[in-house]
Amino acid sequence: MTDPDTPAVVRNPWRxxxxxxxxxxxxxxxxxxxxxxxxxxFQLAHARARDSVHSPLDVPALTQALANTPKAAAxxxxxxLHSQAPDRKAYLQRPDWGRQLSEQSVAxxxxxxxxLSKPPHLAIVIADGLxxxxxxxxxxGFLEIFLNDLGAQAQTPYLTxxxxxxQGRVAIxxxxxxxxxxxxVIVLIGERPGLSSPDSLGIYLTxxxxxxxxxxxxxxxxxxxxxxxxxxxxxxxxxxxxxxAERLKTSGVALKDRSNEVExxxxxxxxxxxxxxxxQ
Amino acid sequence: MxxxxxxxxxxxxxxFRNLAGLMAKATPPRSGDRLxxxxxxxxEERVVAQMCLAELxxxxxxxxxxxxxxxxxxxxxxxxxxxxxxxxAVGHLTVGDFRNWLLSDxxxxxxxxxxxxxxxxxxxxGVSKLMRNQxxxxxxxxxxxxTAFRNTIGLKGRLSTRLQPNHPTDDKAGIAASxxxxxxxxxxxxxxxxxxxxxxxxxxxxxxxxxxxxIQHYGIPTQSCVLTHVTNTIEAIEQGAPxxxxxQSIGGTEATNRGFGFDLSTLxxxxxxxxxxxxxxxxxxxxYFETGQxxxxxxxxxxxxxxxxxxxxxxxxxxxxxxxxxxxxxxFIGPEYLYDGKEIIRAGLEDxxxxxxxxxxxxxxxxxxxxxxxxxxxxxxxxTLLGVAGCTFIMGIPGSDDIMLNYQTTSFHDALxxxxxxxxxxxxxxxxxxxxxxxxxxxxRVALNPDVPxxxxxxxxxPDGGNPDD
Numbered sequence: 001m002t003d004p005d006t007p008a009v010v011r012n013p014w015r016x017x018x019x020x021x022x023x024x025x026x027x028x029x030x031x032x033x034x035x036x037x038x039x040x041x042f043q044l045a046h047a048r049a050r051d052s053v054h055s056p057l058d059v060p061a062l063t064q065a066l067a068n069t070p071k072a073a074a075x076x077x078x079x080x081l082h083s084q085a086p087d088r089k090a091y092l093q094r095p096d097w098g099r100q101l102s103e104q105s106v107a108x109x110x111x112x113x114x115x116l117s118k119p120p121h122l123a124i125v126i127a128d129g130l131x132x133x134x135x136x137x138x139x140x141g142f143l144e145i146f147l148n149d150l151g152a153q154a155q156t157p158y159l160t161x162x163x164x165x166x167q168g169r170v171a172i173x174x175x176x177x178x179x180x181x182x183x184x185v186i187v188l189i190g191e192r193p194g195l196s197s198p199d200s201l202g203i204y205l206t207x208x209x210x211x212x213x214x215x216x217x218x219x220x221x222x223x224x225x226x227x228x229x230x231x232x233x234x235x236x237x238x239x240x241x242x243x244x245a246e247r248l249k250t251s252g253v254a255l256k257d258r259s260n261e262v263e264x265x266x267x268x269x270x271x272x273x274x275x276x277x278x279x280q
Numbered sequence: 281m282x283x284x285x286x287x288x289x290x291x292x293x294x295x296f297r298n299l300a301g302l303m304a305k306a307t308p309p310r311s312g313d314r315l316x317x318x319x320x321x322x323x324e325e326r327v328v329a330q331m332c333l334a335e336l337x338x339x340x341x342x343x344x345x346x347x348x349x350x351x352x353x354x355x356x357x358x359x360x361x362x363x364x365x366x367x368x369a370v371g372h373l374t375v376g377d378f379r380n381w382l383l384s385d386x387x388x389x390x391x392x393x394x395x396x397x398x399x400x401x402x403x404x405x406g407v408s409k410l411m412r413n414q415x416x417x418x419x420x421x422x423x424x425x426x427t428a429f430r431n432t433i434g435l436k437g438r439l440s441t442r443l444q445p446n447h448p449t450d451d452k453a454g455i456a457a458s459x460x461x462x463x464x465x466x467x468x469x470x471x472x473x474x475x476x477x478x479x480x481x482x483x484x485x486x487x488x489x490x491x492x493x494x495i496q497h498y499g500i501p502t503q504s505c506v507l508t509h510v511t512n513t514i515e516a517i518e519q520g521a522p523x524x525x526x527x528q529s530i531g532g533t534e535a536t537n538r539g540f541g542f543d544l545s546t547l548x549x550x551x552x553x554x555x556x557x558x559x560x561x562x563x564x565x566x567x568y569f570e571t572g573q574x575x576x577x578x579x580x581x582x583x584x585x586x587x588x589x590x591x592x593x594x595x596x597x598x599x600x601x602x603x604x605x606x607x608x609x610x611x612f613i614g615p616e617y618l619y620d621g622k623e624i625i626r627a628g629l630e631d632x633x634x635x636x637x638x639x640x641x642x643x644x645x646x647x648x649x650x651x652x653x654x655x656x657x658x659x660x661x662x663x664t665l666l667g668v669a670g671c672t673f674i675m676g677i678p679g680s681d682d683i684m685l686n687y688q689t690t691s692f693h694d695a696l697x698x699x700x701x702x703x704x705x706x707x708x709x710x711x712x713x714x715x716x717x718x719x720x721x722x723x724x725r726v727a728l729n730p731d732v733p734x735x736x737x738x739x740x741x742x743p744d745g746g747n748p749d750d
Contacts, residue, residue: 014457021454046688093615193686272452273453
């Protein structure tokens with residue numbers, strides 16, 4: 001199976017099986033090593049993932065994007081907050097710092113609370129997490145659809161303006177929610193980037209947030225991005241979780257997301273083609 | 281010495297709060313120990329701690345438990361199973377002298393084997409803290425640990441691979457495609473082991489049945505495993521699933537393992553259940569364990585120990601159950617525990633050395649996440665170093681990219697690189713199979729067949745049929 005144009009490279013005809021998986025199968029080989037094109041493809045994917053982790057959140061651009069979308073703009077101007085992690089290096093080594101607000105941010109939330117007419121039902125937090133790219137590319141688009149779906153409900157909950165957090169971890173929503181007296185908090189956050197998914201947004205819902213809650217008290221939606229879980233489906237699932245958390249007065253493991261249950265597919269017995277071989 | 285340890289240097293006296301504190305401060309730097317607040321506060325304090333540790337009699341570890349005997353079943357396991365006769369060969373030595381002994385020609389492979397029941401994980405962790413990377417490699421090379429199920433793992437000059445065909449939705453066609461890729465690149469003699477996306481007994485049975493049918497159909501001298509919780513595997517065995525190996529992630533304190541949802545009695549029950557199936561053909565090592573520095577701290581169960589000492593204690597758990605395979609998942613846990621390539625490489629070599637010295641068939645998931653300061657070059661370095669050290673097995677996945685767990689580990693190609701560069705062969709039974717199936721043209725030169733072997737040509741169309749010559 002050597003290629004007449006590049007005889008040093010042996011190609012793998014089973015590469016066509018990539019229609020069944022995103023795994024990097026059938027890469028071919030130069031000797032026993034990766035062909036140059038495959039080596040560089042991998043390097044590009046890794047570079048994008050690394051840049052997602054290390055590029056700072058462009059707060060002015062995100063603020064502008066929120067101002068340009070009607071539903072998000074109606075929430076009022078975003079409040080910009082910061083965790084106790086001063087920079088990315090500290091953030092990566094000290095997850096505990098990323099879960100706590102800077103002193104200045106605590107003061108600013110105190111000021112915000114004074115302007116609210118009552119404690120909010122839902123605090124909306126947007127944090128860079130481990131992928132600023134995910135937030136930059138997906139947070140505004142998701143939020144617009146979600147706010148639209150939320151507004152179509154019988155009772156529209158009282159919401160906070162978007163609360164943008166730099167160097168934030170998921171649990172940063174706990175002190176924010178508590179300081180505002182919010183019933184619930186959602187944290188839109190950049191997930192740890194995979195090689196083929198540098199732009200995955202995660203959303204975590206916590207009912208009755210306060211510092212020190214275990215992760216088992218949160219519900220999570222993952223892999224929200226154009227090539228993953230769509231904004232529309234994510235919005236519907238989040239609305240379901242918010243309603244259920246309100247009904248149960250808690251969130252986390254006690255709240256099973258039955259909208260997301262995977263049924264075992266008994267019909268796919270034949271898909272192990274290594275044994276069946278031919279079409280059944 | 282309950283009052284702590286002191287070390288006099290010139291007019292300055294350095295103090296260490298207790299043995300656990302001394303061990304922690306003597307540990308080469310890593311972010312997890314900083315996070316736990318147990319790391320040396322200066323480079324000088326670290327070396328002074330190493331000097332103090334070097335003068336400590338080895339037998340101290342028998343009288344001073346790092347985690348109290350009353351509180352921790354792993355401490356009880358370590359001390360109750362200690363063999364005082366075996367220990368006599370080094371019982372008069374300090375930790376520093378023990379390093380010299382291990383590197384000396386007195387420490388033959390046979391002498392190390394005889395000594396093993398007399399060693400505790402704390403002794404082994406302690407001496408590793410005084411060793412350079414080359415020491416860790418040289419001593420590990422002398423350790424021979426051979427295990428067997430359907431093939432023989434760990435022979436000299438051999439390097440095995442776990443074929444890891446993970447898929448984000450456990451799609452069988454996707455898993456089959458990755459298994460095919462791996463087999464045709466000569467991988468999979470340690471185990472064909474899937475991390476399931478859906479972690480349930482029903483899914484475990486489905487996947488076990490699938491891989492078992494592949495192993496039987498092609499007569500592959502290897503074993504399967506679905507890496508689910510030990511209690512799921514016990515249930516799958518009760519339901520009649522074809523279980524070769526029982527998997528569990530383990531840690532070095534009782535509290536860590538309780539956090540993982542099991543204790544030593546659970547592992548015993550699982551081992552007995554797997555043994556009762558009598559599915560091994562050349563041996564009966566039925567357990568597969570994964571470990572990794574930082575797991576105890578992340579479970580908030582490190583008991584004031586440094587993460588490397590905790591990790592070594594996990595190997596005492598492992599060796600009690602005669603596993604076929606144990607591997608540290610060294611770079612998976614993230615930069616808050618091992619920050620960069622340098623820390624990951626050091627930890628990988630430490631874990632391999634400690635496991636081997638304690639008698640565990642130690643492999644390594646040579647890996648990193650995208651938020652760690654590491655890249656493929658760091659993994660090449662660690663792979664080469666571990667290959668030289670005689671590492672038992674590594675992972676093999678398509679193109680280094682695990683699309684389910686979202687991290688990077690060694691690829692099928694990487695294993696072939698190590699075979700060629702270091703003249704390492706797969707398990708002998710598997711090597712014969714690769715030749716008979718015409719997957720390898722020449723195993724001596726690590727030369728693959730440029731054409732698709734006949735037995736696999738029908739698979740090129742996948743589950744949906746079509747013309748393979750498209």
